[in-house]
Amino acid sequence: MADIAARNTAILEGNRRGGLHRLMQRKSTIAFLMALPLIVLLGVLVAYPAGYAVWLSMLNKSMTKFVGFGNFEFLFKRATFWDVFFQSCLFAISAVIFKAIIGFVVAHFVHNIPTKGQRKWRGMLLVPWVIPPAMSTLAWLWLFDPSYSAINWVLMHFGIDRIPWTGEANWARFAVILVNIWVGAPFFMIMYLAALKSVPEQLYEAASIDGATWWQRIWYVTLPMMRNIIAITALFSLIVTFANFDIVRILTAGGPLNATHLFATWAFKVGIESGDIPLGAAVSLFMVPILAVAAAFILRDITKRGSEV
Numbered sequence: 222m223a224d225i226a227a228r229n230t231a232i233l234e235g236n237r238r239g240g241l242h243r244l245m246q247r248k249s250t251i252a253f254l255m256a257l258p259l260i261v262l263l264g265v266l267v268a269y270p271a272g273y274a275v276w277l278s279m280l281n282k283s284m285t286k287f288v289g290f291g292n293f294e295f296l297f298k299r300a301t302f303w304d305v306f307f308q309s310c311l312f313a314i315s316a317v318i319f320k321a322i323i324g325f326v327v328a329h330f331v332h333n334i335p336t337k338g339q340r341k342w343r344g345m346l347l348v349p350w351v352i353p354p355a356m357s358t359l360a361w362l363w364l365f366d367p368s369y370s371a372i373n374w375v376l377m378h379f380g381i382d383r384i385p386w387t388g389e390a391n392w393a394r395f396a397v398i399l400v401n402i403w404v405g406a407p408f409f410m411i412m413y414l415a416a417l418k419s420v421p422e423q424l425y426e427a428a429s430i431d432g433a434t435w436w437q438r439i440w441y442v443t444l445p446m447m448r449n450i451i452a453i454t455a456l457f458s459l460i461v462t463f464a465n466f467d468i469v470r471i472l473t474a475g476g477p478l479n480a481t482h483l484f485a486t487w488a489f490k491v492g493i494e495s496g497d498i499p500l501g502a503a504v505s506l507f508m509v510p511i512l513a514v515a516a517a518f519i520l521r522d523i524t525k526r527g528s529e530v
Contacts (some may be wrong), residue, residue, distance in 0.1 A: 278503040282496075292503035301479055301487075306507070308394065309483045313463040316401045317455055323402065324409025325451075331410070332417045343411070350407035358471040361400045362387075365472070390480035393473050397481050400468050405461075409454055416450040417443070456519045460512055484508050 281288050296302045331342050349357060364371050365386035373383045386396045420443060428438045444451075466485040469475060475490060476480035480492070484507055492501015 225488050268394045274502045274506060277499050278506055284498060284499060288502075292500050295500070296503060296507075301482075302504075304479060305348045305482045305484060305487045305504075308481060309463060309508075311394065312398055312401070312465070312481075312483060313459055316398050316405065316462050317458050319398075319402050320406045320458060321451065321455055323406045324413050324454075327406070327410045328413035328417055331414055343414070346410055349403050350405065350411075355467045355471060357404060358400055358468050359404075361396075362472055368394050375483055385525075388477060389497050390477060393477060393481045397469050397472055400472060401462060401465060405458055406470070408458065412450060412454045413447065416447045420446045426508050456516055459515055463508060463512060 248277075277284070278292055279287055279289055281291075287332070327346060331339055331346070334342055347518075354489050359526070363369070366386060367383075369389055370386065372386070376384065385392055386392050424446070425438055428442050433441065464485050465483060466489070469481055469483055469486045470489070473481045475486050483506060488501045488504040490501075491504055492498045495501075
């Protein structure tokens with residue numbers, strides 16, 4: 222009986238080792254183990270701060286009492302919150318749309334340049350994206366200066382009155398959107414340029430043989446082949462733009478009269494400058510559901526197209 226038990230134990234142990242060996246040979250297991258350090262790092266640097274922000278948003282101003290959703294209810298009743306919500310959506314959506322259009326046009330321009338000259342153009346057009354946004358925004362702040370604006374100086378030579386770029390609400394919104402477009406359009410350009418180079422030339426040749434015009438080649442060949450890249454680039458830019466801080470902070474500081482505040486800048490003002498950290502955390506968390514809905518919509522569309530293919 223002892224021999225039989227020992228033999229059964231050996232067989233079970235061999236099966237366990239064989240199962241572990243087969244598990245370690247799977248590509249998915251190897252990939253998971255290789256990605257595990259990064260997953261742990263993301264958990265420490267992202268998950269923990271996010272959870273701590275949720276906890277802070279449910280405390281009172283002195284952070285001594287749990288108030289649940291009291292901070293969120295307070296924000297819903299403030300007109301400034303809804304102004305910030307509108308301005309954040311206007312800023313992000315309009316900036317991403319114009320960055321996508323400009324990036325698409327410039328990418329086609331660079332794509333049609335002979336190969337020798339493309340490197341030079343790519344380098345020059347990437348400069349606004351490579352320069353730190355805070356540094357480039359300081360240059361734009363001088364261009365929009367109410368007394369020494371270089372743009373207004375040029376407009377005056379054409380008989381146009383001075384424009385209060387950062388002193389009037391609508392012009393201030395236009396100014397921060399313009400700077401964000403200038404900073405972010407090169408990213409769209411380089412992504413679209415890479416996508417354009419992956420489109421087979423045979424498709425364009427077949428479309429030309431069928432008598433397709435330039436616009437029809439763009440609409441029926443280029444755009445369908447680039448749809449996933451366009452969607453992913455737009456999603457990434459939407460997330461970054463919606464959470465933008467430096468451009469608005471340096472250019473207008475949220476003024477005039479809170480007309481250009483975004484969620485990030487208003488959260489900083491409420492939480493850090495006004496000393497109400499829980500309320501500032503609650504403001505910042507409002508970006509999460511909005512971006513989650515946008516991400517789910519875009520990624521669902523990508524998945525749907527992928528399943529159709």
